Amino acid sequence: MEQRSTEEDDAAVETRGLTKRYRGGQLAVDALDLSVPRGSVFGFLGPNGSGKTTTIRMLMGLIEPTSGRARLLGEPMPRAARSVLPRVGALIEGPALYPFLTGRDNLLRYDAADPTADPRTRTARVAAALDRVGLAAAAGKRARAYSLGMKQRLGLAAALLQPRELLVLDEPTNGLDPQGMREIRSLVRELAEEGTTVFLSSHLLDEIEQVCTHAAVMAQGRLIAQGTVAELAAGSRGRLAITTPDPVDAVRVLKEHGVTDLVILDERVSGELPVPGPGAADAPLELADLNAALVRAGVRVRAFGAERASLEDAFVALTGEGFDVAG
Numbered sequence: 654m655e656q657r658s659t660e661e662d663d664a665a666v667e668t669r670g671l672t673k674r675y676r677g678g679q680l681a682v683d684a685l686d687l688s689v690p691r692g693s694v695f696g697f698l699g700p701n702g703s704g705k706t707t708t709i710r711m712l713m714g715l716i717e718p719t720s721g722r723a724r725l726l727g728e729p730m731p732r733a734a735r736s737v738l739p740r741v742g743a744l745i746e747g748p749a750l751y752p753f754l755t756g757r758d759n760l761l762r763y764d765a766a767d768p769t770a771d772p773r774t775r776t777a778r779v780a781a782a783l784d785r786v787g788l789a790a791a792a793g794k795r796a797r798a799y800s801l802g803m804k805q806r807l808g809l810a811a812a813l814l815q816p817r818e819l820l821v822l823d824e825p826t827n828g829l830d831p832q833g834m835r836e837i838r839s840l841v842r843e844l845a846e847e848g849t850t851v852f853l854s855s856h857l858l859d860e861i862e863q864v865c866t867h868a869a870v871m872a873q874g875r876l877i878a879q880g881t882v883a884e885l886a887a888g889s890r891g892r893l894a895i896t897t898p899d900p901v902d903a904v905r906v907l908k909e910h911g912v913t914d915l916v917i918l919d920e921r922v923s924g925e926l927p928v929p930g931p932g933a934a935d936a937p938l939e940l941a942d943l944n945a946a947l948v949r950a951g952v953r954v955r956a957f958g959a960e961r962a963s964l965e966d967a968f969v970a971l972t973g974e975g976f977d978v979a980g
């Protein structure tokens with residue numbers, strides 16, 4: 654009996670047990686269950702070599718999975734590739750460019766090769782896409798003179814030549830300077846506001862936190878967590894910091910309320926907040942209650958704040974290691 658939840662049917666990307674073992678025996682993706690809600694900006698996060706590109710290539714029908722299945726916009730891949738792929742824009746591993754053609758001519762040619770593209774609107778759509786990625790001024794330059802970042806933008810422009818329901822972007826900010834990264838992030842937000850689901854891979858936690866509503870974390874071919882960015886960050890502890898002339902009393906009260914790893918530095922006391930989760934659910938620790946408890950105990954509190962737990966904290970908590978990647 655095949656039972657599929659509405660959530661699966663609604664997903665822009667959905668995989669079950671998706672696995673890829675390369676010929677050499679390398680298990681690149683191991684039984685991946687991914688669920689990307691429509692309308693989300695979904696960050697696919699993991700260090701280099703964790704299997705992101707392999708997953709994306711399977712999703713787009715570029716390589717066959719060893720086992721498991723993948724659906725794009727509700728349709729099975731690679732079987733439905735012909736009907737689904739026109740609704741999906743993709744930027745994967747440095748776009749193939751004709752180096753001797755200008756950026757604009759590359760796009761015109763790319764669009765001409767797409768049987769679903771309307772030739773009457775081609776020039777206008779190419780101009781709009783160039784403008785969107787900030788390449789209008791450099792459109793007349795040959796692609797071979799483009800920097801890595803400009804090539805990346807041109808690839809993104811190619812993905813934006815037609816309206817898309819889903820964009821799949823493999824490391825879209827690769828090779829961009831900080832300003833370029835900001836521009837791509839705001840473009841991604843804009844596209845999401847227009848209703849496009851964006852699935853983007855990155856090894857930059859920071860980037861995912863800034864732009865994504867949801868994320869999945871990969872390590873060594875396996876999915877170690879997925880959910881909304883807020884949920885993922887909430888799975889890790891945040892750190893509490895208070896300023897008080899009564900640090901010793903403060904430590905005693907905080908300890909009674911489950912705060913651990915308390916450190917006194919002059920008038921500053923900091924500690925780890927208890928992990929929210931199943932164990933703590935019956936007695937959720939409200940920061941306001943904690944503050945009130947300090948005041949009740951006569952501790953003079955001058956400043957009170959909790960540092961928001963970041964995805965990086967979550968990643969470290971999940972894997973027991975730092976998010977230390979090269980490049």
Ligand SMILES: Nc1ncnc2c1ncn2[C@@H]1O[C@H](COP(=O)(O)OP(=O)(O)OP(=O)(O)O)[C@@H](O)[C@H]1O
Pocket residue numbers: 675676677679680681699700701702703704705706707708856
């Ligand atoms: N064509 C291939 N043949 C054999 N092994 C491969 C092949 N492509 C990738 N691998 C291996 O599979 C694993 C996952 O690689 P993959 O490129 O999917 O990771 P990634 O997370 O996208 O990393 P990166 O950000 O560096 O691209 C790595 O160990 C890699 O060496």
